[in-house]
Amino acid sequence: MLSERSASAFLRTAAIACLIIISVHTVGAETLNYRNYQFIHQNKDSLLVRHLLGKIEPSLIKIEDFFGYAPVSLVTIYLTRSEADYRKLTRNGIPEWSQAVAFGKEKIIVLKLISADDVLKGPEVLLHELVHIYFAERFPPGRVPNWLNEGLAQYLSGKRLTLQDKVFLAQSMSAKKLIGLDGLDTLLTFSRPRARLAYIEALSAVEYFIQDFGVNIRSLSSTKGTSTGFDRLSLRSLSSACPDSSGSKGSGSGFDKLSQRSLSSACPDLSGSKGTVNPGYQRLKELVKTLRTERSLNKAFLMVTGSDYIDFEVGWYAWLDEKFHWLLILNIDNLLWIGMGVLALLAIVFVRWRNRRKIKQWEAEDESYIDTERE
Structure with missing residues (x-):
């Protein structure tokens, strides 16, 4: 999973040229369009692509909310099902441990799905690369x-x-x-x-x-007018999250009088869904x-x-x-040493217990022998 900033200009240009050639001339290639996202894949992978799209849709909304915008231009996602195709599309310039690469300037993602593990991680990896696309589109390089x-x-x-x-x-x-x-x-x-x-x-x-x-802030509606939720708040976190509402001279007294409604009005960033938010x-x-x-x-x-x-x-x-x-x-090495120590301790305890039992058995036999001699 790599960002476009890490790749050279030559790598991007070569990859884009290769992608265009393959997308035009590959037999059996299909496209699936969803809003401004276009998936290019083999026709045999249609169900896989639809499954992938279904998995990422909810998270796409969250990502768009985080960046405050949805992409206007087309984002193209190429799905590859072999290591050879993946290397061709990325021009062998990507480390062997990668599963996908994003070319942010060109708004192109190459995603590799070969093994069952690749398919399982596919939605997360694709969303990861889409975040790189968002960064590249909205921010200057570096x-x-x-x-x-x-x-x-x-x-x-x-x-x-x-x-x-x-x-x-x-x-x-x-x-x-x-x-x-x-x-x-x-x-x-x-x-x-x-x-x-x-x-x-x-x-x-x-x-x-x-x-x-x-810090998580629970809705005050559940406290029936009490300020219990705010009593647990970190002053530092609240002051950072909403400086204008922190009270005078750094004191937290201002929060004691705030209702959920007035808090949302004073500090909109703290109003979240389901009554909880995270200022961080x-x-x-x-x-x-x-x-x-x-x-x-x-x-x-x-x-x-x-x-x-x-x-x-x-x-x-x-x-x-x-x-x-x-x-x-x-750590496995530490666990082995700890395990060996525990086993050694148990062995010592067992040996002592067995020795004491043996001594008691001998003492009982001696007493029995003495009684027999007296008779």
Whole structure:
């Protein structure tokens, strides 16, 4: 899963030329149009493409809402069913671990679906690449850092950090192999294990941003006029999410008197569906929106969060250490050592128990023998 910024101009031009030739001359090629999205595929894959489209439709709406627009020009999606076709379309310039590539400037995506696992991950991968298309269409080249581009592509496609991801992060931290956010700009050159770490780091940074600047607010309608929901709010999160409503001189007294209606009026970003919102997610939307016109990432962070980018990165490192470092015990090598230690302890306990039982048996036999001698 790669963004267009990572590919060279030559690669894009060659790929587009190849795509045009194949789409025109390939026997049995069909197209399926959905709004401004066009799928090009073999006729035998019609059901697969319709299934794919059905899976991504709900998430497409969420992605369009995040960016605040729907694409106007045509986005073309080429479906390939073999490694050879995928390599031809991408001109062999894509790492072997990739399943799809987005050419943002040309609004073209090449998606590979070969194995059952590819098909299963297909909707998420396609949504991931569509996020890259959105970024490329709405932002100048190089404006959005790669960690944010890749992290959001994963987050908006529905991916979240799994336990395996967290353990892998813990192992990388312990081995001092973290890449760092700025190091993700050369993702295209990474090996498979390093690329995996890069994607995990990017997603973790986005999840950290949302958590650090976010807090779920339950609808006050369920509290019957009480301010219980606000009593649990982080002042920092609320001040960041809605600076004009934070009360005087940083105090939280203003929130005690707010009803759900007045809160929505004072701070529209906090009004969400089903009575819950996440200010961190709203702040992330605002950060992305700000980057359209603000060239400096540091200034964009200051404008949106009140903290600079360095503070964010330092906080992210600390968050990783606090949240995931303890997961080192789940490392297979550590589990083996722990298991061996437990087995050794159990063996010692068993031997002692058996010895005591044997001693008691001997003592009973001695007493029986003495009684027999007396008789």
